[in-house]
Amino acid sequence: MGxxxxxxxxxxxxxxxxxxxxxxxxxxxxxxxxxxxxITFGQGASLPVILFLDQDFPALLIALLLLALAMxxxxxxxxxxxxxxxRIIIPLVVVFGLVAWAGHYLLFQNYAIxxxxxxxxxxxxxxxEGLFARPIPAEWEGxxxxxxxxxxxxFGAADYWTAAYLPVNSAIQALFWKLGDPNVAGPALLVxxxxxxxxVALHLFPDRPDAVWVTMLLGxxxxxxxxxxxxxxxxxxxxxxxxxxxxxxxxxxxxxxxxAGLVALVAAGLHQWHFPPIFIAPFxxxxxxxxxxxxxxxxxxxxxxxxxVWAKLWPGFLTHVLGPPMDVRPAAGVADKVGSLFERxxxxxxxxxxxxxxxxxxxxxxxxxxxxxxxxxRWRRALKGQEIALPLALGCLAGCGLALAQGYGWGYRYxxxxxxxxxxxxxxxxxxxxxxxxxxxxxIALAITxxxxxxxxxxxxxxxxxxxxxxxxxxxxxxxxxxxxxRGGLFVTDLVRGRNGVPGRPxxxxxxxxxxxQVDKLCADYVVELFDRAEFRPLGVPLARWKLGRMDALxxxxxxxxxxxxxxxxxxxxxxxxxxxAGDVL
Numbered sequence: 001m002g003x004x005x006x007x008x009x010x011x012x013x014x015x016x017x018x019x020x021x022x023x024x025x026x027x028x029x030x031x032x033x034x035x036x037x038x039i040t041f042g043q044g045a046s047l048p049v050i051l052f053l054d055q056d057f058p059a060l061l062i063a064l065l066l067l068a069l070a071m072x073x074x075x076x077x078x079x080x081x082x083x084x085x086x087r088i089i090i091p092l093v094v095v096f097g098l099v100a101w102a103g104h105y106l107l108f109q110n111y112a113i114x115x116x117x118x119x120x121x122x123x124x125x126x127x128x129e130g131l132f133a134r135p136i137p138a139e140w141e142g143x144x145x146x147x148x149x150x151x152x153x154x155f156g157a158a159d160y161w162t163a164a165y166l167p168v169n170s171a172i173q174a175l176f177w178k179l180g181d182p183n184v185a186g187p188a189l190l191v192x193x194x195x196x197x198x199x200v201a202l203h204l205f206p207d208r209p210d211a212v213w214v215t216m217l218l219g220x221x222x223x224x225x226x227x228x229x230x231x232x233x234x235x236x237x238x239x240x241x242x243x244x245x246x247x248x249x250x251x252x253x254x255x256x257x258x259x260a261g262l263v264a265l266v267a268a269g270l271h272q273w274h275f276p277p278i279f280i281a282p283f284x285x286x287x288x289x290x291x292x293x294x295x296x297x298x299x300x301x302x303x304x305x306x307x308x309v310w311a312k313l314w315p316g317f318l319t320h321v322l323g324p325p326m327d328v329r330p331a332a333g334v335a336d337k338v339g340s341l342f343e344r345x346x347x348x349x350x351x352x353x354x355x356x357x358x359x360x361x362x363x364x365x366x367x368x369x370x371x372x373x374x375x376x377x378r379w380r381r382a383l384k385g386q387e388i389a390l391p392l393a394l395g396c397l398a399g400c401g402l403a404l405a406q407g408y409g410w411g412y413r414y415x416x417x418x419x420x421x422x423x424x425x426x427x428x429x430x431x432x433x434x435x436x437x438x439x440x441x442x443x444i445a446l447a448i449t450x451x452x453x454x455x456x457x458x459x460x461x462x463x464x465x466x467x468x469x470x471x472x473x474x475x476x477x478x479x480x481x482x483x484x485x486x487r488g489g490l491f492v493t494d495l496v497r498g499r500n501g502v503p504g505r506p507x508x509x510x511x512x513x514x515x516x517x518q519v520d521k522l523c524a525d526y527v528v529e530l531f532d533r534a535e536f537r538p539l540g541v542p543l544a545r546w547k548l549g550r551m552d553a554l555x556x557x558x559x560x561x562x563x564x565x566x567x568x569x570x571x572x573x574x575x576x577x578x579x580x581x582a583g584d585v586l
Contacts, residue, residue: 014372014433016074016441023368024067027359031060034352047407047491048353050542055459056360059452063364066448078440084212089198096220097191100229104183107461108230111468114408115494116165117232118501119151120271121182123163123170124232125501128177133160133322134503143518146509149496155315156322161503166310168269169234186236190229193240194219196247197420201427203250204388208431214369214442215427221446222419223453224361224411227460233409234271235416241267242279243420249283250388257295261302265309273310277303278402279417282394290385354412355400361411361456362419365445370396370422372429389428392421410460466540470495473535474508477567480526483511483519487551488533490542495531512551519554523563530558531567 035057038049082088104110112118126134136144136159144161153162163170172189173182197219198212205211219225229236241263248260267276280299287296319325359367374393382390399418406414474482474495486492496510497503506529514522522528537543558564 013435016076016438017071019365019368019372019441020067020071020074023365024064024071026368026371027060027364028064030352030359031057031064031356034356038353048357048409050490051463052353052357054463055456056357059360059455060356062455063360063448063452066451067364070444070448074441074444075438076440077437078443081210081213081439083209084198084202084216089216090195092220093191093194093198096194096226097187097229100187100190100226101181101184103227103230103457104186107227107457108464109468110183111464111471112232113464113467113494114491115149115151116408118494118497119163119165120170120232120234121173121501122161122498123165123167123501124173124177124182127167127171127174132318133162135160140503140507143507143509143514143522146511146513146518147496147503147507149493149510149513153318153322154325155318156324157326158323160322162318162322165234165271166269166273166314168266169232169237169271172237173232182232183230186229186231186233189236189240190225193236193243193420194225196240196243197423199247200243200250200420200424203247204424205427205431208436210434210436210439211427211431213439214430215423217442217446218363218366218369218423218426219419221363221449221453222361222366222423223449223456224358224413224416225419227361227410227457228413228416231410233413235413237270238267238275238279238417239419241270242276242417245276245280246283246420257298261298261305264299264302265306268306268310269314273306275417277306278398279395282391282398285394286385286388286391288385289383289390292385354406354414357409358400358412358415360452362422363445363449364452365441366422366426369426369429372433373425373427374429376429376432389425392425392428396421396425410456466536466542467491467495469539470531470536470541471497473539473567473569474506474531475499476569477506477529478527479506479529479565479567481522481528482506482508482567483514483522483528483530484508485511485530485532485551485555487512488544489536490544492536492541492544495536511554514554516554516557519558519563520561523558523561528563528565529567530564535567 034052038052112121122134126132133153133156140147141158144157148161151164153164155162173185176182176185176188194216198216201212201215205215225236225239245260245263245267248256248263264276264280280303284296284299284303287299373389377387377389377393381387396415396418399415399421402414406412470492474484484492484496486495493510493512496508498508511519511530555564
């Protein structure tokens with residue numbers, strides 16, 4: 001192997017063949033361990049495991065095969081790249097933002113699949129109207145939990161529907177909604193985050209434009225970044241604001257640190273306040289090691305302010321405006337948050353499958369190069385606060401170590417805010433162990449990642465399409481009320497939602513959260529239709545076997561009283577559409 005690496009710059013250099021070989025073997029062993037732990041010896045199939053088998057496992061197999069085939073050809077300069085100046089980088093980043101915006105409509109069919117995303121859009125709708133919550137119409141108060149099954153705020157819950165998450169992500173969407181399209185919010189944040197990543201890379205590698213390009217190309221080729229930006233998830237905001245914060249801190253000066261503090265405060269209000277402190281805390285340690293006492297003290301005060309504002313003042317404000325907690329106990333306190341994190345770590349820690357998803361949805365060389373970035377660290381300098389790799393690595397370790405069960409997510413979304421640090425560590429590893437300008441391995445990795453990205457985008461579209469079609473079918477109903485019987489379908493309860501975040505006609509409810517008397521009253525007072533496995537299974541919604549005897553009794557009663565009319569597909573608008581629906585058999 002050493003013969004293949006000759007001429008790469010001396011004993012401190014690592015050849016592309018070795019990089020591909022060791023990186024590929026490491027990822028292969030991780031993939032095998034994931035399969036053995038979660039599939040061979042696993043108990044049950046959680047959603048991340050289902051998505052792992054459907055998306056990540058084949059994608060990584062493809063990537064590892066291509067990596068092995070490319071190994072003999074990995075060393076070399078590749079194509080020449082211009083200096084990473086603004087006139088090149090900014091248009092490139094904007095193009096990726098436009099791709100993410102178009103992808104929401106093409107890939108996701110203008111549909112947010114998870115309850116997390118729907119709740120964020122729900123809050124954006126009432127914030128756009130200048131409200132802090134959606135007042136529950138009097139006629140629907142008795143059905144409020146069937147209409148909003150989960151992720152609702154307990155504050156004033158008897159009279160208001162309010163998202164359980166903090167408001168900043170929804171407020172950003174509401175702002176873009178006012179400007180024309182809330183789905184521009186994610187792509188705009190993606191663009192901001194990538195530009196900030198570029199600024200940080202320029203600061204770290206002033207004499208290595210190739211390392212700047214490596215950092216940027218890893219970020220631009222992150223399938224997780226640009227597909228998540230197609231959704232209302234708050235994670236794109238965490239990536240963007242983390243990078244903006246770091247760019248400001250590295251720029252230095254009291255004004256930059258002051259603005260960075262404001263950015264951290266805003267980031268903590270995106271959806272859950274604990275994410276920015278996990279990112280910021282290692283940099284405070286770095287400042288303390290470097291004896292930058294005043295700066296460290298300022299950012300410690302910012303962390304304290306984050307807890308005061310979002311864990312104390314915000315719940316108090318909601319109590320004052322909306323009323324005391326109802327229906328469920330509040331979970332906005334500091335003790336609740338910390339307790340919830342430790343409970344989930346102890347009960348549902350899933351490091352292998354979550355981090356395998358993270359690896360599969362990013363550039364195939366990102367993690368191997370990031371490991372080199374940690375290896376490049378000079379520990380004596382690090383303990384004096386002179387190595388930026390230390391806080392970057394500690395943050396990545398924390399982001400990956402807290403590998404909590406996430407449910408939906410394209411990649412591992414809880415580590416989303418650390419994709420930037422991973423790319424920067426990779427740039428540090430490249431600058432330390434690779435000769436300047438020898439870019440061919442990165443271009444090969446880009447080509448491999450482009451193949452896997454296409455596969456993952458295709459699988460994502462196929463997964464989302466049945467739910468999007470089911471939502472369109474429900475939304476087109478002319479009934480007053482549509483009752484969703486979720487039995488027989490995976491996460492079908494997430495179809496209980498309004499139109500563009502606003503509950504209305506038809507009012508969609510979860511049948512499993514209604515009593516017999518409530519069903520009788522709905523059937524007597526409204527035109528009611530039923531949406532169950534007979535409708536959503538032919539659309540391709542994955543099978544899930546639920547045994548709920550109470551719902552069997554409800555359905556039997558509805559049949560007796562003649563209140564089980566199914567939701568019908570909308571009639572074709574034109575004769576041409578009718579022929580297409582009939583398969584052009586006439």
